[in-house]
Amino acid sequence: MTALLAIEGLTKAYPGVVANDDVSFAIQTGEVHALLGENGAGKSTLVKMIYGLVKPDRGVMRLRGAPYAPAEPRAARAAGVAMVFQHFSLFEALNVAENIALGMENPPKPRDLAERIRKVSETYGLPLDPFRLVGDLSAGERQRVEIIRCLLQDPKLLIMDEPTSVLTPQEVEILFHTLRKLAAEGTAILYISHKLEEIRTLCDTATILRLGKKVATCTPRDVTAAHMAELMVGKSLSVPARDAHEPGAVLLKVEGLSVSAASPFGTSLRDVTLEVRAGEVLGIGGVAGNGQDELLSVLSGETPVAAGSVTLKGVALGALGPEARRGLGLLCAPEERLGHAAAPDMSLTENALLTGRGRKGLEARGFVDWSRTRGFAEAIIARFDVRTPGPGVAARALSGGNLQKFVIGREILQDPVVLVVNQPTWGVDASAAAAIRQALLDLAQGGAAVIVISQDLDELLEISDLFCALNEGRLSVPRPARGLGMEEIGLMLGGAHDMHEVAR
């Protein structure tokens, strides 16, 4: 039997890196095939080649035995290959039907299209109103838009890039159900992920990439997650460790905080209350777009609020700006590294000044002490093992993991009383992620309070003492993280968003 898609010796090099090196594997009709690897292993480059966004330097692909070399995504779609992206492919100001039409070669008339959208969404249990603006949808609903866009074209091969990173556990269940149904109807699915348990539940075969090379193809149900992890990472990783301890005094307190959204598609915070104690790690879970960015900017001081709604050691600082809060010891590290936590075109030295200015005494009477600033940058680089030629390098030249270590390190080296981090390990390779988590735990061990906002539930359960969830701008009551089950967490995250239509 010929494979649906056979990949032979695909190679793609970028200046300085070989993204894919002689990769070969095959996907069968009706198979759910996992593509597994760390960040930077070359998964996205590989699927971009299959989808026609990138041309391989060497190697061939065959679709049902015939040569397959899509010059552009349109050609790939015409050949029956569809893709659900992790991000970057929806238009917030357009409605669902318009978004879907943009992904089709010959879309039917708007009214017919809306009818077909309704039909497909019912068939696969993915309710969706064709005339709603995408900007108003939750992350899970947006993903449905992408999936339906693909399904309307009867794909033979459906590529899904990290689809569960934006879903609650309940929504993951629904997605898996849909995918199994599709596979049973003969659609092959290429499922990209780094979450091992998911792959073991869903996939028939797994191809594992490491540093651009294929290291193994296996049947996930027959091997352990630990085995796959080792293949993926190439070494066994140490799990972050900390000693048991008693929490100290309350350091940061947020009470009855409500903030309305600043942008048309932003999330309003509703009556958020939280407190963290010395030595404690508070994990805040939630699906993207439920108020994480807004919460961080309220804590960092970018969005000023009523003075009394945020207090640090009893001092009301809600009305203070970022620099004043840093002076008092409340430090933050936002999610977006390039452009928010750091300025892409500025050197690491200049980026060290960005938050270290007052607390590190890098400025006197308005004048910058550049040699001290460089010293601070060098200290961060040395302490947190940031791989870079030196502090004069522009931030954008660093890999995601290295820049994240720099950003987190910059805050930790300022001895925060309270540190708030948003998505500390997003897009970071496994060893850097482990180092960052350990650093956060060490910080708490030293008596600081740490708030970790993240979508990665495994990460939160690993390092948090207390866990709570953000859902549509509301924060749930914190619960001890130890012993919390996925089912409970899923409900805290809001269960399956907007599934009432199904329930009806």
Place this chain on the structure above:
Amino acid sequence: MIRLEKRPQPSRFWVVGAPVLAVLLTMIAGGIMFAALGKNPVEAIRIIFWDPLFSERFAGFSRPQLLVKAGPLILIAIGLSLGFRAGIWNIGAEGQYIVGALFGAAFGLAFWPSEHPLIFPGMIAAGLLGGFLWAMIPALLRVYARTNEILVSLLLVYVAEALLASAATGWLRNPEGSGFPGSRNLARNPGTDNPELIAGTGMHWGVLAAFVAVIAAYVIFSRHILGYQIRLAGEAPRAARFAGVNAGRLVILCLGASGALAGAAGLFEVAGPAGRISIDFNVGYGFTAIIVAFLGRLNPIGILLAGLLMALTFIGGELAQLMLGIPAAAIQAFQGMLLFFLLALDVLANYRFRWKREVAA
């Protein structure tokens, strides 16, 4: 196929090399334009770039003109560069220049014909204030009503021109001018005069102010936290907010400073080289300064050099008009061309060109 590839780091070589190459390419393209006008291109380029400084016949007159013309350009461009670096686009410097001149001249004329030594400093202060206030209109509207400062500052140029016309023909008109438009000649009165400080150099108080502004801007950008905040706001606005930079304050500061400097430039001009308020005493320095700011890569030292170069094209252009009959408009087009080439070559600093052959699959 040629592809562009983003450099991990901006190229240091091209940051300096691009403006130089842009000037060379403009000379070539300008030469072609002059040839199309039926003039000898080599001669035209020589007259524009060489003769004003080195020809025995003209240098005596035109060398001092270099500083006279470069002074206001540099002064305005330095102010503009503050905002441009922060992503705040004041393109109405021409209007601020006019209003500054009107304020300054009005102050001087109010005490006419007194020769009190405080009158001229008062005029400078009034010029600064006039430009500042005019720039506050777009600044406050941007901060408090989120109105686009590009459009407001530019539209206000036309309003300022209407104001100038009414001043020249009405409320500032020379009462002894037998009804002709235009104010009294400020340069003829020792109390209001902005004199040439060193004979034969063209150096007046405005040129001195321009040099001081260059040095101040250099210090601000290289050592002061304000320069850092300005750059941060321009390159990564969200990061700037995260760092604690108050965006609104920065808008007011940058627009205010550039408006004040443009206003001062207007006053120095009207009290010195121009002599008096007339309906068209402004010759577009406010717009040319935009080219100067970009050509100098928004860097104070670069602006100093770019201002001198642009002044040279003005003087050389007048000379070419005289000697070859090249229309004044050709020089304006020439300057615009320079900006085009500069913008086009900017790509070299941040991107690399790469030859790329498609591999047959």
Place this chain on the structure above:
Amino acid sequence: MIIDPVTLIVALITVATPVLLAAIGELVVEKSGVLNLGVEGMMIMGAVCGFIVAHETGSVAMAFVAGMGGAMALALVFAVLTQVLMANQVASGLALTLFGLGLAALLGSGYSGLPVPVASRPFPEALQAIPVAGPILFSHSVLVYVAIALVGAVWFVLARTRAGLVIRAVGENHDAAHALGYKVVRIRFATILFGGACAGLGGAFLSVVRVQNWFDGMTAGAGWIALALVVFASWKAGRVLLGAWLFGGIAALQLRLQAAEVGVPVALLDASPYLVTIIVLVIISSDRRRAALNAPAALGRAFHAAS
């Protein structure tokens, strides 16, 4: 004080037409995510090219074609700078205006005051003679009707057709559009050239039909007003028409007030179209949510395909 409302409305429509044409073109450009501040430069190029050709050939139609061509040449430079060479859009647009003003002055030197043919009016004398409705509806030259039809066409294309959907998508999120396989750069080239053609047509109308003369700087900020109108219209085609007529009304009225020598300072009347534009901009911009919703999200941002 005698101001005849009928002639005022007729004048208003004529005065508004150049700005309307330029603004409707710029609206399409901005919808595709590009901010071209060179409208003033393109308009004046259109004005001078149109005027020269009208005088030399005696054909108004040829003049319009030439006006479009001249402005499109400038627009092409802008497209290459911003789309291929990734130059800053604000700076490139300013460069376009400065260069256009200079080049137009150069090309037009010597043409000032020369005669040009009169543009034909499509409707018969009998219709034009109808009281009130005749002059208002039927007395204009062809391009006035073309401009109004163009507003309708742009609305239809943007709101109802696939091409319009693609343009809006590119302006909303160029990375997503690229990921779906749309040629972002090619689409933006097309809209920039369309914007150039419209601005050129507006300029040619100004010099050939409305003023029937050429002089330096004759656009007098019309290009900037067109840019302001796009913001005023919240990127909606129909509202551009409204804005253009509002502007035209003020401009036509202030000329009449000056002629009537009412007790308002001339400077204030001269400045009134610009002042009103600023005031209207302020009112529109203050409504934060509406302004943010309709503005194309990728407006002014450079696009570089990462791979």
